[in-house]
Amino acid sequence: MTTDSCTTVNIRAIPEADIDQALDLSYLVFHVKASEKARRHDRDILLGSARIGAYDGDRLAGQIAAYPLTLSVPGSRLPCAALDFVSVVATHRRRGLLTSMFDEVWRGCADAGQVLSCLWASESAIYGRFGYASAGETCRIEIDSSRPLALRIAPDTRPLRLIDPADAPALAGPFYDAHLAHRAGRVVRDEAWWRKHVLHLDGEDDDDEGFGPPRVVVLGAPGEPVGGYAVYRTRGPGESPGAVLVRELEADGAPATAALWSYLASIDLTATVRGPFRPADDPLLLLTADRDQVRVTRREPGLWIRLVDVRAALTARSWAAPVDLVLDLRDTAVPANAGRFRLTAGPDGSSWTPTDEAADLTLDVRELAACYPGGTRLAHLVYAGLVTEHTPGAARSLDAALATEWLPATGEY
């Protein structure tokens, strides 16, 4: 491609020899002064990713890394390209480099059989045009733990024990896997993922904001089934009161949830518990006896997803109710998805077949992505003027079919 300053930019794969250049580009655009530990961590992620570069001569002017992972969707798990390190140097911005690199992303997904793509957006304005939508909001929850946590139910009485974080993949991992299907948007983890992304044992800085190393508490006696766990870090009192930072909390029911939050809120020399990336329907918000003690201090878009192969995505997920509708789907970035299709779906399966029949709904692929994991209601998008309903009740009927028990939420950030 030729940019408006008449330099020619080539879109091609970034070889391993250019990884240092890729890291430098990323730290430049994200304004990061990376430690050696952080650089090692990022290098590993780039090495494990498909790397697309926009080269101006032999210099990288832009890049996208696509990390392969598997994501939970209602009733299934699908291969997904998680985008990261998305960067275009300031001298080359707004000339279409990102757009050109996305064409390679879609090609790479097709080659790798990746049905979905996901990302964590630096700015919400960027990715809608490429067919991504926020799969659900995350909440920052703060507990005032200067007083005992008041809950409306009695906590589980099974013992709590601190374990060596290195043992967490073996002890907490199977529990996480077993509960993966409860929410769409969760990453299927192996031990390396736990160590690198959840426990930060393999090289990331472990002293941000003064918080100490990861701690892992497990509910249930040794040898008994795990009833839940929390991964957290603590900071003692100094210029500000001591605090607990919760990375993850999973439990097998309300009493176990109550036991784990009560434990975190009772740690001496701390006065606040922060859960920065909790699902919008976190049961703690209902369990609290005092919403002034457990507050949502921020809500923001969580994981963004894109249906790269709409047919594969729709026919893989489960459906809560029968539906039979014609959808007129728009997708300018991946035209193979676009057209009029009959969606016939229900608890026994689904099909997505081209049709000439009149459409019941007209929508863009980004609106379908918003509703696909069950977090957004199509009827609300009709109300907002983003989806056109030709047949009254069509959106409500598709909403009933797409419904899930829990809102989508990722455990990663």
Ligand SMILES: CC(=O)SCCNC(=O)CCNC(=O)[C@H](O)C(C)(C)COP(=O)(O)OP(=O)(O)OC[C@H]1O[C@@H](n2cnc3c(N)ncnc32)[C@H](O)[C@@H]1OP(=O)(O)O
């Ligand atoms: C998953 C992640 O890694 S998230 C991180 C994203 N990266 C960053 O935030 C780093 C800093 N920013 C950048 O590196 C660049 O500005 C990028 C990558 C966001 C955009 O790259 P560009 O090459 O400038 O994008 P490109 O020229 O292809 O823009 C395509 C369209 O998106 C729009 N757009 C691009 N970036 C933004 C933005 N930050 N906000 C609003 N609109 C944007 C452009 O205006 C353009 O719109 P148009 O088609 O109507 O003209």
